[in-house]
Amino acid sequence: MARANLLLSADLERAFADAQSGKLRYVKVSIDDESFVLSAVGAAAEPRADVEQLVTTHLDAQQASFVLLCVDTNVAALRWVLLAFVPESVSVRDRMLYSSSRDSLKKQLGLNYFAGEFHATELSEVTWESFLEARKKQAADAPLSESERLLKEAAKLERDTNVKSSAMGVVPFEITQNVRDKLRLLQDNKFDWIAMKLSEDNESVEVVKSLESVELIDVPATLDRRSPSFVAYRYRAPGATSLIFMYVCPEDSPVRLKMVYSTCKATVLAVANEELNIKFDHTVSSVSSCL
Known part of the structure; x- marks a missing residue:
């Protein structure tokens, strides 16, 4: 499948940069007119309650979207889990578009901010435990290659500069x-x-x-x-x-x-x-x- 190469809106770029302060639990992203656009943000409080608020307030059972969620907001180097929420009821075009654009979204925001990802088709699948499991699964992946070790070193350099x-x-x-x-x-x-x-x-x-x-x-x-x-x-x-x-x-x-x-x-x-x-x-x- 060809990978979609969409533009990143300035509002989304600023919101994600601001989110590195630890004050936000999640950032919701939609695709509109060939661009990744900011759809909603949610403040960080109690993690499980934050995810419940995301589901009840910002997710639509008939509409595809991405969610960037921070599992732990109390650390210096925040890591995010990407949720691709793509209900079965959406059009084939939207299913293909959201499926093929995940990598582009992560690359443009910065691969080293992400600690996992998962896919859901129903609201009931979007739980706090789902985000934790996605992070755990990536952490348990195969040993790092040489290039991945270099990326990890470079990511540490990036974090040490504390660009917010x-x-x-x-x-x-x-x-x-x-x-x-x-x-x-x-x-x-x-x-x-x-x-x-x-x-x-x-x-x-x-x-x-x-x-x-x-x-x-x-x-x-x-x-x-x-x-x-x-x-x-x-x-x-x-x-x-x-x-x-x-x-x-x-x-x-x-x-x-x-x-x-x-x-x-x-x-x-x-x-x-x-x-x-x-x-x-x-x-x-x-x-x-x-x-």
């Missing part, structure tokens, strides 16, 4: 003044394309390319396919424009570099959103050798 979106107290990466200036020009319609990369010491974000005009058809040729980068792009459609933030990473990039960029993404977005008041309509993460 706009709620963070210390920004672990410096955003240079040139980046701020160019993003403001993007906001003022002076540029369509701002490409950014980490410096050689991986401590600051710098502008590497800025273009006044880039047509959608030219995006693949404009992207740097050799090393990871961030791109702020203004897509100009007839009668409207959209601001898109892209994290692009070649598949063969070193695992550690991938994770450093994945961590840094939250810092760049926080500066854009909170300091510069730039609200991206979509965020796209592509870990691939081609687009």
Whole structure:
């Protein structure tokens, strides 16, 4: 089955970043118009009661959705279980869409945040015990491969930086003044394309390319396919424009570099959103050798 490659809405990206504070038990996600969108959130209180509230208040026995639920909100590095709730009564298209897009959702939010997943077709299957069992099952999987061990190390590096979106107290990466200036020009319609990369010491974000005009058809040729980068792009459609933030990473990039960029993404977005008041309509993460 082909895997759906949907966009991640800016509201969902911000909500999931804010959820790392431990104040939320779950984040509900729906698919709307080829995008993952925020549907609902639930505050963290008593775990079993939180799941019961999710079922009675936010799940519809006739509608598919995803739920990201935090099993333990009292630890520094939160881990989430992904529920794909897909009732038998939904259309074949929706069943295929939700089934094929799970990996895309996890990759765009960050694979290392997830500690398990399960599938349910009826409300009665969505219980606190189901989430616990999903986490237990993943923990009992086969021994880690070499690449998985590297990912685990990189995940620890990511957690140690304590990136919490706009709620963070210390920004672990410096955003240079040139980046701020160019993003403001993007906001003022002076540029369509701002490409950014980490410096050689991986401590600051710098502008590497800025273009006044880039047509959608030219995006693949404009992207740097050799090393990871961030791109702020203004897509100009007839009668409207959209601001898109892209994290692009070649598949063969070193695992550690991938994770450093994945961590840094939250810092760049926080500066854009909170300091510069730039609200991206979509965020796209592509870990691939081609687009």
